[in-house]
Amino acid sequence: MVSQESRQAYPDTEALARAAAYELLRRAQQSVDARGVFTLALAGGSTPRKLYSLLAADPAFRDFPWSKTQLFFGDERHVPPDHADSNYLMVKTTLLESGLVPEANVHRVRAELPDASAAAAQYCDEMHRVFTEAMRSGGFPRFDAILLGMGPDGHTASLFPGSKGLQEQERWVIANWVEKFKSTRITFTFPVLNAAEAVLLLVVGADKTDMLQEVLVTKRTIYPVMQVQPIHGVKVWMLDHAAASRLTPVD
Ligand code: 6PG
Numbered sequence: 001m002v003s004q005e006s007r008q009a010y011p012d013t014e015a016l017a018r019a020a021a022y023e024l025l026r027r028a029q030q031s032v033d034a035r036g037v038f039t040l041a042l043a044g045g046s047t048p049r050k051l052y053s054l055l056a057a058d059p060a061f062r063d064f065p066w067s068k069t070q071l072f073f074g075d076e077r078h079v080p081p082d083h084a085d086s087n088y089l090m091v092k093t094t095l096l097e098s099g100l101v102p103e104a105n106v107h108r109v110r111a112e113l114p115d116a117s118a119a120a121a122q123y124c125d126e127m128h129r130v131f132t133e134a135m136r137s138g139g140f141p142r143f144d145a146i147l148l149g150m151g152p153d154g155h156t157a158s159l160f161p162g163s164k165g166l167q168e169q170e171r172w173v174i175a176n177w178v179e180k181f182k183s184t185r186i187t188f189t190f191p192v193l194n195a196a197e198a199v200l201l202l203v204v205g206a207d208k209t210d211m212l213q214e215v216l217v218t219k220r221t222i223y224p225v226m227q228v229q230p231i232h233g234v235k236v237w238m239l240d241h242a243a244a245s246r247l248t249p250v251d
Contacts, residue, residue, distance in 0.1 A: 017050035044087030052094035116175035140195035154223025158185030
């Protein structure tokens, strides 16, 4: 089944964050009404900070069903949870310190473990415990929503161009060596991303403009973010005008 792909541009990051927050609220309420749970994987980096802060503090989102939400991380750097580079630390300071999300619902990657592969395997076990058979699609966890970002090099999660993780088709979570950073990241694999009901790609800033033109219009090269193709779900690009400023169809 061909996935559905849509694109929406917003005047600025505030408007994009608010739209994404409403989209998550809608999906969360729908999933909880239907199945009593909402499974959500968060993106790291800097783009989603405003979104997470809105969800934590804006009264418009006070009805978010956090008690029924299982919160995961789509990727994590191989650092302790108090390290400046930790995606968990970013989510903790923007969202979790609000106390809205029950601790038992927050599934943190144990990225402090010296062996990144062990951290990935441990995370995979935790996901297997939460995602029962009825919550899987094709043998992979079917997230109700996965948030992703995109780097100027076309990576998403921690699936970077040229990295071995791009080829992974069996495991749910892997330790992926990233040459450009000379470091290992723990990341969801494409089968997990592509089993999701919805993937929301939040992309902002002028430094993403050229890559967006590549991945959405010219498509001369296959970049990792293009391999996100939800089999039964939807792929929603949420862009700010700066990132979308040069999106022009090729002649
Ligand atoms: C990470 C993210 C990564 C991020 C992109 C965009 O761990 O850094 O998962 O995939 O989404 O690099 O990052 P910015 O939002 O900072 O531009």
